[in-house]
Amino acid sequence: MIAVPSPAQPAAAGDTGAAAAAVNVVGLRKRYGSVVAVDGIDLAVRSGEFFTLLGPSGSGKTTLLRLIAGFERPDGGRVVLGGVDVTQVPPYARNVNTVFQDYALFPHMTVWRNIEYGLRVRHVPKAERREMVGRALEMVRLPGLGSRKPAQLSGGQRQRVALARAIVNEPEVLLLDEPLGALDLKLRQEMQLELLRVQREVGVTFVYVTHDQEEALTMSDRIAVLNHGSIEQIGTPIEVYERPRTAFVAGFIGVSNLIERDGRRMTVRPEKITLLEDGQQEPPGMQVESGRIRDVIYAGVLTRYVVDLDAGGELVVSRQNAEAPALGDDARDDRADDAREGQARIARGGRVRIAWRAGQAFTIPQGPDQGPSSGEGNP
Numbered sequence: 135m136i137a138v139p140s141p142a143q144p145a146a147a148g149d150t151g152a153a154a155a156a157v158n159v160v161g162l163r164k165r166y167g168s169v170v171a172v173d174g175i176d177l178a179v180r181s182g183e184f185f186t187l188l189g190p191s192g193s194g195k196t197t198l199l200r201l202i203a204g205f206e207r208p209d210g211g212r213v214v215l216g217g218v219d220v221t222q223v224p225p226y227a228r229n230v231n232t233v234f235q236d237y238a239l240f241p242h243m244t245v246w247r248n249i250e251y252g253l254r255v256r257h258v259p260k261a262e263r264r265e266m267v268g269r270a271l272e273m274v275r276l277p278g279l280g281s282r283k284p285a286q287l288s289g290g291q292r293q294r295v296a297l298a299r300a301i302v303n304e305p306e307v308l309l310l311d312e313p314l315g316a317l318d319l320k321l322r323q324e325m326q327l328e329l330l331r332v333q334r335e336v337g338v339t340f341v342y343v344t345h346d347q348e349e350a351l352t353m354s355d356r357i358a359v360l361n362h363g364s365i366e367q368i369g370t371p372i373e374v375y376e377r378p379r380t381a382f383v384a385g386f387i388g389v390s391n392l393i394e395r396d397g398r399r400m401t402v403r404p405e406k407i408t409l410l411e412d413g414q415q416e417p418p419g420m421q422v423e424s425g426r427i428r429d430v431i432y433a434g435v436l437t438r439y440v441v442d443l444d445a446g447g448e449l450v451v452s453r454q455n456a457e458a459p460a461l462g463d464d465a466r467d468d469r470a471d472d473a474r475e476g477q478a479r480i481a482r483g484g485r486v487r488i489a490w491r492a493g494q495a496f497t498i499p500q501g502p503d504q505g506p507s508s509g510e511g512n513p
């Protein structure tokens with residue numbers, strides 16, 4: 135690595151308990167008028183971790199990121215970076231860099247100058263700057279484009295410049311606010327892999343904001359799920375997907391699939407449920423329920439069946455489309471309805487039995503949360 139001309143280290147009192155964490159947020163609060171944007175958040179991000187803040191629009195993700203960066207002052211609580219309390223420290227003196235959603239590149243500067251900017255501000259010698267910028271451009275796979283202006287780049291290239299401009303400063307923590315939000319799906323998926331590669335290569339701690347569940351699951355070491363300014367759950371992608379702790383998490387990550395049985399709310403993921411063919415034996419050790427198919431949704435890789443259960447509630451069952459469905463005259467219905475493998479036609483309105491292993495269903499604690507919602511911000 136290149137030598138880091140580090141910014142002025144704040145002399146605030148250290149927090150021994152948080153020493154291991156790259157970012158430690160304690161009881162953080164921020165209110166705008168009557169809106170509580172961040173409602174008492176505690177979290178610790180480990181050094182080198184790819185940590186994602188996931189939540190619906192208005193859940194407080196950007197506000198939390200801006201509080202960590204120092205662009206906003208909290209109404210309460212503390213921000214501790216690398217064991218040092220920086221709550222009262224201005225943004226430029228915190229060892230973090232931010233990649234904003236709109237990239238915020240300087241339009242009048244070339245790509246090279248944009249990336250070099252932070253180094254110039256810190257009076258890094260010219261020769262060193264040249265080497266660092268060159269290396270950053272290579273890392274984001276844009277060598278040769280240094281003399282272009284941002285307007286002469288594609289969206290994906292601009293995104294890479296923004297990333298290069300941040301990593302060239304070699305911050306301990308990189309804060310990224312929906313950096314891929316403006317890109318189309320294909321490019322977004324490519325850039326997800328690129329971002330991961332860069333993060334592993336540089337070893338920087340990433341705090342990454344997205345409202346895209348799949349993106350969060352793909353990229354993160356751990357995910358914090360936010361709702362109305364609070365954290366509903368922190369865990370690995372597998373933990374939050376397979377064992378959602380609240381109804382909100384179950385609904386926001388994937389299909390909610392909540393039913394109530396014996397006074398308990400439980401959830402089971404669509405792909406863990408089997409559709410039993412007519413006359414097919416109920417596999418031992420499985421929970422079996424009967425119902426009627428209300429909807430069949432063809433989605434390419436898989437087909438989703440919405441089943442109204444006789445015992446109350448509904449569950450979505452998904453099935454891999456391992457074989458090409460027949461395309462008849464009424465193709466739209468046929469391709470969805472014909473599940474082929476079992477010969478029985480699983481069609482809208484049809485009676486079915488569904489089954490899942492007991493261990494695949496999880497009880498959701500009855501909590502004060504409002505359940506799955508689209509979360510259009512605080513009231």
Ligand SMILES: Nc1ncnc2c1ncn2[C@@H]1O[C@H](COP(=O)(O)OP(=O)(O)OP(=O)(O)O)[C@@H](O)[C@H]1O
Nearest residue numbers: 166169171190191192193194195196197345511512
């Ligand atoms: N400067 C501000 N003044 C007043 N209210 C604000 C301000 N910034 C944010 N808010 C409010 O705080 C809440 C949280 O906003 P925030 O921008 O943190 O959400 P977000 O999770 O980043 O949403 P999105 O996914 O849409 O970017 C929202 O209700 C928002 O309207």
Ligand SMILES: [Mg+2]
Nearest residue numbers: 195196197311
């Ligand atoms: Mg935001």
